[in-house]
Structures are given as C-alpha cells and as structure tokens.
Amino acid sequence: MVQASKALDRVLVLEMVRVTEAAAIAASTLVGRGDEKAADAAAVEAMRAAFNGLAFDGTVVIGEGERDEAPMLFIGEKVGSAQGAGPKIDIALDPLEGTTITAKAGPNALAVLAIAEEGCLLNAPDVYMDKLAIGPGYEPGLVSLEQSPSDNVRALAAAKGVKPSEIIACVLDRPRHEKLIAELRSLGCGIVLIPDGDVAGVIAVTDPETTIDIYMGQGGAPEGVLAAAALRCVGGQFQGRLLFRNDDERARAARWGVNDLDHIYQLDELVKGDAIFAATGVTDGSLLKGVKRHKNGYLTTESVVMRASSGTVRWVKGEHRTGKSDI
Ligand SMILES: O=P(O)(O)OC[C@H]1O[C@](O)(COP(=O)(O)O)[C@@H](O)[C@@H]1O
Ligand SMILES: [Mn+2]
Numbered sequence: 001m002v003q004a005s006k007a008l009d010r011v012l013v014l015e016m017v018r019v020t021e022a023a024a025i026a027a028s029t030l031v032g033r034g035d036e037k038a039a040d041a042a043a044v045e046a047m048r049a050a051f052n053g054l055a056f057d058g059t060v061v062i063g064e065g066e067r068d069e070a071p072m073l074f075i076g077e078k079v080g081s082a083q084g085a086g087p088k089i090d091i092a093l094d095p096l097e098g099t100t101i102t103a104k105a106g107p108n109a110l111a112v113l114a115i116a117e118e119g120c121l122l123n124a125p126d127v128y129m130d131k132l133a134i135g136p137g138y139e140p141g142l143v144s145l146e147q148s149p150s151d152n153v154r155a156l157a158a159a160k161g162v163k164p165s166e167i168i169a170c171v172l173d174r175p176r177h178e179k180l181i182a183e184l185r186s187l188g189c190g191i192v193l194i195p196d197g198d199v200a201g202v203i204a205v206t207d208p209e210t211t212i213d214i215y216m217g218q219g220g221a222p223e224g225v226l227a228a229a230a231l232r233c234v235g236g237q238f239q240g241r242l243l244f245r246n247d248d249e250r251a252r253a254a255r256w257g258v259n260d261l262d263h264i265y266q267l268d269e270l271v272k273g274d275a276i277f278a279a280t281g282v283t284d285g286s287l288l289k290g291v292k293r294h295k296n297g298y299l300t301t302e303s304v305v306m307r308a309s310s311g312t313v314r315w316v317k318g319e320h321r322t323g324k325s326d327i
Helices: 010-026 036-052 099-104 147-162 175-187 198-207 220-234 247-255
Strands: 056-064 090-098 110-118 127-133 170-171 190-194 213-220 237-243 264-266 275-281 296-309 313-321
Touching: 010 036, 010 090, 010 110, 010 275, 010 296, 010 313, 036 090, 036 099, 036 110, 090 198, 090 220, 110 198, 110 220, 127 198, 127 220, 147 213, 170 175, 170 198, 175 190, 175 213, 190 198, 198 213, 198 220, 213 220, 220 237, 220 275, 220 296, 237 275, 237 296
Parallel strands: 056 090, 170 190, 170 213
Antiparallel strands: 090 110, 110 275, 127 213, 127 237, 237 264, 275 296, 296 313
C-alpha cells in the first residue's frame, strides 16, 4: 500500500488551491446576481476542468449528487488525468458552498474540497447531519451528541471557567432549530445565527477571532465531512450523526453502506489518515475574503490549504491577471 504521506504528494497541497481558486473565480462573476443555479454551475465546471488538468487518479466520493442527478462532479466520477497510474485519491467537494449566499452577496460563500487516500473519507449520503463542534484544547469527549445542548454548554463553560451565559454558539437560522435556539436562549448564550454556510460556521470554532465557542445543529452531511477534514488539520472536536427523514434517504444510506443509522461519527471516522483541506473565499467571510475584481484587469483571491499529517496551514493570496489563459 502507498503510505498516506506519499499518496498525498506535497505537490498536491498547493495544486488543491488552484482548484478552489478556479471555482471561486468562476462563481464570483455571479455574486449578487440572484441566480443560485448559474453560480453553482459556473463553479462546478471550473472545478472539474481544474481537476482534470492535474496528473492524479481521483474519485469524487462526496460531490454534486448521485450520477443521475448531477451532470458533473457526481459521486463516483473519476477526475484527474492519471487514472490507473498514480495513487488513488478520494475527493470530497463543494464547488460552491453557499449558493444562496452567493446569489444574495451574503457572507461566507466558499469553494471547498478535501482529499484523502482511497477509502479514508466517509461516503456520506446527501442527507442532513446533526453536528457538534468545539475548538482545540479541550479534554476529549467534553461535549457529545449523546448529551443535551444544555449539558454541552455547561460542560464547555466549566472547562473555560466562564458562565454558560458567556458561551457563544453558532447555529443555522432554520425553523428546525427553534427548540435548540430556545434552549440556548434559556441559558442566556449568545447565538450567531447564520443564513447558510455551515462549513465556515463549524471551522469558526477553531478561530478565537470569531468568538464562537461551539457549533450546533443540523446541516448537510457532505458539508459535515468537509468541515471535519479541516478540523482534522487544525484541531478541535467534531461529532456528526446522519439524519434520515424518509425511506428514500434510508435507501441512500444503504447504497453508501451505512447500516447503523443512529451511529455518532467521531472525527477520525469521518476523515481517516492524512487529508488535505482547501478553500477559497467567494464572498467575504470569517475564514477568508472573497474574490475581488480590481480596476486594472486583475482579480485577487484568498485561500487556505491545510494538511492533517503535518498540521501545516497555509494562507494563500492570489493575484490573477484576467485575459491570461491559466490560473
Ligand atoms: O439549507 P438547508 O437545507 O438547511 O441545508 C443546510 C446546508 O446548506 C448550506 O447552508 C448551503 O448549501 P449549498 O452549498 O447547497 O448552497 C450548507 O452550508 C448547509 O450544510
Ligand atoms: Mn454546500
């Protein structure tokens, strides 16, 4: 077997930024244009073209949907120009994480991906996932999806030496979170309600600048795996439980080999071994600035790329001259 450190060749680390940059730049032309589908399609096409320019043997394991519902970057699609020749890499991607945010020019839209050695990313079906995340530096198991939100807040507050009312939680602003929000309000917590974009929301717990202590609530399972990949690199705790609302979703679970429907996934079950996480900002957000178009015919991008095995985090600022062929 190829060692993880060899399989995810160093060269791939920076190449991954070129892939997310391409998707973000393509989507950026549609920021604030009210057309989610067009923005997503532009990002998907650009990300796929960028992947196919790379000499590696990749398979999309988390992508735009199942083969019959997504024309490109569907689950199972092979990408990269070295099929059969190089180490096999599995890819989780969301070319435009935050399609509505992009359409409305809101905060925290990202082009994002994670790669790992074959078999090392949870092949999460496209269902919801209950998510719980805190930053690095706490005792393992301090918070858990087996405990109530109140118990998790109290445990975190005790570990930080603050009152529960001083804890700041990040939650997606959705009617399904009414009960969770009421419970957090009864403790007096601060709640950062985000309109969309829980990849950035989860990662925010690792950055003291955001002041967010804990991420809670239900969002997309694919986004859960992507955020977990980032936390594998920078530290922090994350748990996820898949949620199935109907027989169709349970059938999806069976297709992806998920048998225990109530399982609580730990970070190292979502992303195993070495992994690389990369993201480029489409709109300004807590993690990254968005793509900016400057007068003199150039664009700027802000990206981050991280690697689990080394824990290295690289912040990459790009200047892209328009009219030149490659980025
Ligand atoms: O909008 P819903 O159905 O509550 O789903 C939540 C999910 O949608 C997002 O807000 C945005 O997803 P898209 O990338 O599909 O636009 C994710 O960050 C989140 O996990
Ligand atoms: Mn998304």
